[in-house]
Amino acid sequence: MPAPELLHTPVLEWYAASRRDLPWRRPQRSPWEVLVSEVMLQQTPVVRVLPVWERWMTLWPTPSRLADASPGEAVREWGRLGYPRRALRLHAAAVAIRDLHGGRVPGDEATLRTLPGIGEYTAAAVAAFAFGARATVVDTNVRRVHARAVTGTALPAPSLTRAEVDLATSLLPEDDAEAATWNVAVMELGALVCTARAPRCPACPVADRCAWRLAGSPAHEGPPRRGQAWEGTDRQCRGRMVQLLRDADGPVAGTRLRAVWPDEGQRDRCLDALVADGLVEPLAGDRFRLPA
DNA sequence: CAACCGTGGAG
DNA sequence: TCTCCAAGGTT
Numbered sequence: 001m002p003a004p005e006l007l008h009t010p011v012l013e014w015y016a017a018s019r020r021d022l023p024w025r026r027p028q029r030s031p032w033e034v035l036v037s038e039v040m041l042q043q044t045p046v047v048r049v050l051p052v053w054e055r056w057m058t059l060w061p062t063p064s065r066l067a068d069a070s071p072g073e074a075v076r077e078w079g080r081l082g083y084p085r086r087a088l089r090l091h092a093a094a095v096a097i098r099d100l101h102g103g104r105v106p107g108d109e110a111t112l113r114t115l116p117g118i119g120e121y122t123a124a125a126v127a128a129f130a131f132g133a134r135a136t137v138v139d140t141n142v143r144r145v146h147a148r149a150v151t152g153t154a155l156p157a158p159s160l161t162r163a164e165v166d167l168a169t170s171l172l173p174e175d176d177a178e179a180a181t182w183n184v185a186v187m188e189l190g191a192l193v194c195t196a197r198a199p200r201c202p203a204c205p206v207a208d209r210c211a212w213r214l215a216g217s218p219a220h221e222g223p224p225r226r227g228q229a230w231e232g233t234d235r236q237c238r239g240r241m242v243q244l245l246r247d248a249d250g251p252v253a254g255t256r257l258r259a260v261w262p263d264e265g266q267r268d269r270c271l272d273a274l275v276a277d278g279l280v281e282p283l284a285g286d287r288f289r290l291p292a
Numbered sequence: 293c294a295a296c297c298g299t300g301g302a303g
Numbered sequence: 304t305c306t307c308c309a310a311g312g313t314t
Contacts (some may be wrong), residue, residue, distance in 0.1 A: 045308090
């Protein structure tokens with residue numbers, strides 16, 4: 001494994017020259033702007049997040065402003081980012097920040113971790129990027145870069161291991177500010193160069209010391225990653241119903257809502273689940289809407 | 293802990 | 304065309 005110092009300088013220099021100019025990286029960004037971006041970016045590409053994030057920051061520039069809106073408005077403005085429960089949790093997090101934390105985004109990982117929709121990764125990312133903390137940030141990009149450059153494998157294991165977290169911690173620069181930049185730099189390297197499908201090794205600042213390349217770029221070992229099925233799934237059914245409610249002005253008749261899915265049993269089960277999840281609110285007279 | 297939870301674009 | 308997968312979290 002290359003010594004950390006042999007990776008730091010080339011990666012940090014590459015980042016300084018190649019980083020994308022994203023709005024949530026502006027010097028004057030607020031912790032709230034960072035938090036919202038991190039939640040939106042969970043499993044969703046940057047290009048799709050950008051316009052929605054801009055709109056959210058115009059509508060709700062502070063946690064309290066979002067908390068004062070209805071959960072349904074958050075779901076509607078979420079648009080087609082996917083996993084709309086994230087919008088619901090972001091709204092719940094805003095309420096918690098307003099009511100329990102004086103309207104200010106907490107700066108320590110442990111408190112961030114108590115907020116709905118904020119897991120290990122997002123807590124570390126907000127602490128690092130919004131507050132400059134020396135946190136160990138491990139996302140899918142970091143895992144892939146470390147797997148290749150350090151461990152020498154094409155891809156990381158299916159689920160995050162303790163060894164990966166320990167490795168990431170051991171690579172973290174001592175200095176707080178440098179550590180924060182290192183975190184985002186490795187993520188950016190994974191997003192732009194050390195990609196999952198077709199890595200751009202000629203553009204990589206550490207190609208000459210990458211353990212995976214030095215081993216001859218061996219193919220991925222182990223079971224192939226099984227993609228999630230889509231056609232005919234509950235998620236497709238739920239997606240259609242939420243989309244209908246999102247695109248409607250007010251409440252929608254149950255007849256119209258159920259018309260989006262042929263299978264009666266599955267459709268009713270999904271609708272019940274959406275109500276249980278708080279994404280849909282049932283009204284009198286078999287009518288439904290996004291939660292008020 | 294494996295399964296579930298949306299969506300759309302690149303290869 | 305179709306598979307893969309993108310700054311994960313929750314149960």
